[in-house]
Amino acid sequence: MTHNEAMPETPGPITRFARMLWADKFALAAAIFLLVVLVMALIGPAWLDAAAQKQNLRGRNAPPFQLDFGWLWFLGADALGRPLMARIIVATQNTMMVAAGAVVVSAIAGSMLGLIAGYAGDKVSQVIMRVADVIMSFPSLLIAVIVLYVFGPSVTNLILILSITRIPVYLRTTRAEVLEIRERMFVSAARVMGASQKRIIFRHILPVVLPTLTTIATLDFAYVMLAESSLSFLGIGIQPPEITWGLMIAQGRQYLTNAWWLSFWPGLAIILTTLSLNLLSNWLRIALDPVQRWRLEMRGHKNG
Amino acid sequence: MLTFIRKRALASLISLVGLVVLVFFLSRLTGDPAALFLPEDATEAMRVQFRELHGLNDPVLVQFGRYVWDLFHLDFGDSIRKARPAIDVVLEAFTWTLQLAIITMVLVTAAAIVVGSLAAFRAGGFFDRIASLVSLIGASAPDFWIAIVAIVVFSISLGWVPTSGTGTVLHWILPIAVLFIRPFGLIVQVVRGSMISALSSAYVKTARAKGVRARPIIFVHALRNAMLPVITVIGDQAASLLNGAVVIETIFGFPGVGKLMIDSILQRDFNVVLAAILVTALAIFLMNLLIDIAYAVLDPRIRY
């Protein structure tokens, strides 16, 4: 006999997730915002670079909320009279490249090493953890200076430096969770079935750790965006006239009490991006957890 | 447990040695202290003389040998800039940093756990939304914003606390308040996430069936199960405080190890850099050891 008909067809994952996203309006707004950011990152420099670089000393520190010069000046102008709106949009690309690069690299490297350290034997784990200790106590500025001198300045190196310093969090978090999860019965069950270590790690353990990692990663995004500018003064990575949000904030720092908008808008951009990422990751945590998923599935259906 | 600690201490010692070797050799790749210590128009003779005086003309291996030899006699060398034992300089600063880190982390931990747990208890509720929003904005805002705005509001306008410096209890309030914000935001999120899963476990049902009140259910039953990632992240944040809170130290004139480390790195005052790294590394290693012990204490299923 065939049971094919009897097994219900579930809607494809895309429609399911779309529905769940629709159910959480905060997450939806976050997703839309991030989409906009992504588009800006892709087309921003090509579109507005000229406007963002055009200096106009007479319009320096022009206050926001005026449309006299055009919409690009709506957020005000910086110390060289360049429109902040255009600059923020143009800076999106560099900012995202560095931040996403650093966060993704550190999160992946960190969690992989953490999984290994948590699951592998005592020796391997000991080595990995002690190396993490060393990284944790190595001041990032020193790493930066060393990399600068040994390899020279470049955006890749900037990403490298930023990610090295963040590896230990992911590593330690992952390992701690693995230590507990590997004792759970369903992991034993998978082992009995002959699941390879790889499968156990990625299919059974990682999904449980992942939400915590994304939570940390989203906040690291903000951290990296801000930290990046503090390295640019060493001459590493993004340098004026190239811009990032972090650099804009750093440049606006001295104007904080006189022309707050210089650092406020890029700061707001960072906050909103972080907030969106976090809302989205919180949403994802629920969407990926079958025990919690009803929170999203319910809302779409009836006013529960 | 004792064998674990013994093994761990040995491994940490090895990584400490590794750290010294690494920092010693790598830092020497980063340029000549003479150029930075001497005025820009110093004569060549002065430069040669300076290098001679500080043993910088010897082969690096000889320098290293000398350093290690001195280290065995608990001599960390002298600070080039300050002409006093590097370890004194570092310990002075580190005492401040340590106090600041401990006070801040204690406050952060207590507050973040309470707020995060309550947010998780009614996930998606009003308190959750507000708590998440506020903590996330705080955590992703540039720290100098918060610091400067705090000074403008609380010192200049209201006159409640001094702008900066050390001395009285009042002096500590602003730095701690500003330092509090980022770790708080991060830990709230991690607690929240971890608690959401813990609160939906079967043992929480058991507790409810026993008639246990909401507070012990959250803070006794669920929290301990949710603590593994939380203490890991607390450890990470504590480590970054132990490495020094540069912005806070700069703005509030707080004589901690962060600014000392940065200045020493930028001025290539290697002995101070090394001593500072050794001291903070020791503290961080110790903390990580405590955290690893805490894992096993918190969760009896974890074995080493």
Place this chain on the structure above:
Amino acid sequence: MAEHLLEVRNLSVEFHTAAGVVKAVKDISWYLDRGETLAILGESGSGKSVSASAILDLIDMPPGRITSGEIRFDGKDLLKLSASQRRDINGRKIAMIFQDPLSHLNPVYPVGWQIVEALTTHGVDRVAAHAEALRLVTRVGIPELENALKKYPHQFSGGQRQRLMIAMALAMKPDVIIADEPTTALDVTVQAEVLRLLDELQQETGMGVLIITHDLGVVAEIADRVVVMNAGEIVETGSTREVYKNPQHPYTRKLIGAAPGRGEMHPPLETREPVLKVRDLQKYYSAFHALDGVSFDLMPGETLAVVGESGSGKSTLARILLRLDEPSGGKAFWKGRDLFTLLPAELFKLRRELQMVFQDPTQSLNPRMTVYDLISEAWVIHPEILPRKQWRSRVAELLVQVGLRPEHAVRYPHQFSGGQRQRIAIARALALEPQLIVCDEAVSALDVSVQAQVIDLLDKLRKEMGIAFIFIAHDLPVVRDFADHVMVMQKGKVVELGTVRQIFEAPKMPYTQALLAAGLDPDPDVQAERREARLKLARAAG
């Protein structure tokens, strides 16, 4: 009309899932009086646990929803009380023994602490609570008392956990105790003790007992009245005797007809080369000997039932044979190869041949995988078993074979009842088409009709494909029907090993005899007689 102690009126509960609304409980009504024992019998997944949870306000709402009904206790409708009022009732007035003790005990606190908490929550002071906790664990028969209170749940055997759960529920001497399958993991001797304990407390305090069980023997032993549920509805109620002797509903009839222990015992097998040889297996937990020299042989197609005292090392044996725990000593040979020295690659091949159904089904299913993923994982790992095209139909087929429905494939473990999860675990083990399945209390949570179906299935597989079983169970009638050989264990040692017939008809060792004597008969009359006899004996002794 006098108020009943506890009364459920027209209760309906439904759950929201991705695939639609599941109506778990449909318009059920029953009552329980002081000093009375009411048994809820019924098909696995028929809503027994859910209705019990509703009484204690344990259903997560949402996704669950109580769509109608009242739960009256002490003259009040519980559903209308505030959360804090219900908390005061929970544990003190109404207590619950959960079906799945491992996940219901907090893994990070010592069990003693958890029992003490049940008391201190309701105002007992700490010292008194500790003394009481000690008394309670003594009464449920946990060994190594003082020490036991300091141990953590994972350091106990399945049956011991269940007894701890019982101790915890009894702590406040509640007016109503809801026992959800309280004896599934207990061997008959301990089961008898636990039932006696319930009985005694009932005499003492006049509490009402609501017992959810599928074991007709247990029902016959202690229940005054019976409610039979099927598919979320009550199909029959009546006094125990009435229902047993004169069942009205076809489902009830089927249930009673399916009671195990009446079939033919297996004839002795012809001797063949054993596939598994176990020699002098040892396992120590520090000074404690969980296994103390266990040896036996297992032939292909043979079912070796392992029965014995709770905590005697049965699960430990299973875990070691599957290389989930390392043995402290001894050897085991699978088809002549030493199991404990295999290299990882060889072990991987072997994994296919040896499977296990775990004692705690909830914990052994990854909560993030659907039933389909759980079952088909076997083929992801061992792709040679089945081409991908056939996975869906094979999953559906397996689900039907274990008494579930194909539409369950898209659900997640937490959306199932205890017995349903156990069946998922069985289906998963079968998916690998292994040559040996270690079933650790694999059918203990199933109602007799489903149990019979599953046992038939296993028996068929045994015959057709020569699968060998190590069948850990405490349910002697099931063992009698299914096993070829029986191994009786006590305190980590094998006390007796023989064919079913030898063990059941001519037990040699006193422990085995005691075990058989403690067995319960589904017939309430028979059980009443035995009880009478026991009482007389006790009176004569006292």
Place this chain on the structure above:
Amino acid sequence: ADTDVKIVLNEEADLLEPCMATRSNIGRIILENISETLTELDVRGGKGLQPRLAESWAQQPDGSWRFTLRKGVKFSDGSDFDAKDVKFSFDRAMDKSITCETPRYFGGMTVTAKVVDDQTIDFSADPVQPILPLLISLVTIVPEGTPVSFIREPVGTGPYKLTDWTPGQQIVLERRDDYWGAKPAVTKATYLFRSDPAVRAAMVQTGEADIAPSISQLDATNPATDFSYLDSETVYIRLDHSMAPINDLRVRKALNMAIDREAFVGTLVPKGTLLATSVFPPPTLGWNKDVKVPAYDPEGAKKLLDEAKADGVPVDTKLTLVARTANFPNVTEIMEAIQQQLQEVGFNVDLKFYEVAEFEKLYSKPYPTDRGPMLVTAMHDNSKGDPVFSMFFKYASDGRQSGISDPKVDGLIKRASAATGDDRAKLWSELVAYLHDDLAADVLLFHMVGYSRVSERVDFKPTMATNSQLQLSEIGFK
């Protein structure tokens, strides 16, 4: 007490070593407060070199200088001050086993001190030094017997003595009762250290400090407390004449004409900033008022470039505009603006920021061999009153930071250094004009302006010297 002051500085002194007092973070605390010098340059009244521990000095016929010392001067440790201390102090400062800053001012000469009697000392220099008394104003006097290694507790003849140094927190000086000179008004000075300019300004506002030198222009919003002053720093772009296309005069002129210096003043650099025509600021000897700032003339610049191009000068070569991060306020914006202005007339300019150490490699000789044509933006400080402290380093063929090699320049420097009086001033002026007008040796930008905030209870007017010293005796109370 009412006569105490608190001074908040931007960085803590690493040392309080008298022989390092020319370093601003040390000098501002100890120079003329704890450690005095024989002579002292008056910047406040423009009276030139004044006596301090020396009562008078005169050049001997052999070219050496004789100083007559003040009597009855005591060090704060109670010992008497005499010529032996002076000799000791000088020798100590020049000693090889201690890396003082002093030798840098005595480069290219050998100076020996000879004690004549307790109150008289001779300094002879080879070659003869016309400005030796000025150089001597940079030598601080310590008592004989002070260890020849860096010290942290200076003993001096000044009106104040060090009473407390809590590293990282504060340094306290208290007035001496046995000081030889007039009693200053301030009895006790507490130095605090904050690196953030906004915080320094705020501290004076809240009364946590009385004087905050070097606050940011942006924070200087209160005319009652905030003073601006020319601060002796000069910003300029050093050109590397050995590289094409910069070796072409037209190109250098074009560079100069392309920058709209006026536009910066009052925007990116504060009002009051002077446009520079030399690397040293106006009150310095030899400052040439006839040299005029090049007019902003982008069209002219373009034309010059076209001409040069027509002659085969590779004007399209990529020029690297180098700057040091955080070198002076608004450095990023200023450099970006300059880059744009240069690009507008057709230069191909890349902007690069470097950290100190890296920058130092490009700024000082030996220059990296693989460098391209570089425009190095730097800031130079000369508050010493004489161009000699600048010209050799910046322009002589073997000057350490020189971008040019011109025999006429070398000759002028040599002659001016040896000359005295009006002669000296004339020669310097000539050199300035030659460098600026004929060679277009570099792109001179600004003489910078600094801001200080001074509490209203204190009577103190910051000057050009405030960058390197802060004499407590100049502070009064209102």
